Amino acid sequence: MTDTVIAKHQLESQGKNNFGFWIYIMTDCVLFATLFATYAVLNRATAGGPGAKELFSLPFVLAETMILLTSSFTCGLAVLSAKNGNKKQLLYWLVITFLLGLAFISMEIYEFNQLIYEGHNWTKSAFLSAYFVLVGTHGLHIITGLTWIAVLTKKITKSGLTTKTSGSLAMLGIFWHFLDIVWIFIFSFVYLIGASL
């Protein structure tokens, strides 16, 4: 019962407490904007090699997008269960979010591996450099998020919904939704537009 009261109090005032974290997310947006701009400038500079149209498989990337979108949804459900003070449900959704995130990053690493194996690595052209930096930066954020989920899950299992853990969960929620939004733009610009123009 105390868990419920603390968690509710924490999550209700999250708007104020997380303002600093929100500012960090906004600056991260600017980081991604610079990488998007770089990619947009360089996307035709293939140095005679294959471009986006030849390299990317759309159904594979659509599957990745759906997985990340679902994980964003389950992360929201985790925050919601914390609001209700339901620890068991919260852990359940966190584990599902983690597994979906892991599936996403595995698919991305597989895709990178495949490209490098076929000889299309980041040293081949400006287009591939910009592509690997943009998508790789997003992937690094996802790996950071996965580590965060793992650590937080262990903490909540051990000490329950304290002031600290529920505050951390609220920030994790913002971070994970943000990564999904960035991926939507990568999916649209790099993959959909790249593969059809």
Add this chain to the structure above:
Amino acid sequence: MSKNTNKIDSSLINYTAGFVFSILLTITAYIVARDGLFQSWALVYVILGLAVSQLFVQAFFFLHLGEEKKPRLNLMTFIFTLIVVTILVVCTLWIMKNLNYNMMPHEQDKYMLEQNNKSSF
């Protein structure tokens, strides 16, 4: 108590609605690109529009941007960031376009001068 459960239900509905809208927008964008329903610039604008609508769907349903209390600092910084990001991306493309035009490679410059000389004979 009943008021409390109502509130919880409504946020569950919010998340579900956001999820469904996002999936619909993603699949629409995918079909538009796969079947080539639009040509060149029209395609870019349509897919850009779909991505931006999904940004707003997720910002409101997942990040709860509209539900803040009065000094809406999160919303203000969000709008400010949108402006910065737009300036950054659009102006980069604009500058690079002019740069490509004004700074042609040296050989090409010479080649163009030669062509001009030829035509003046």
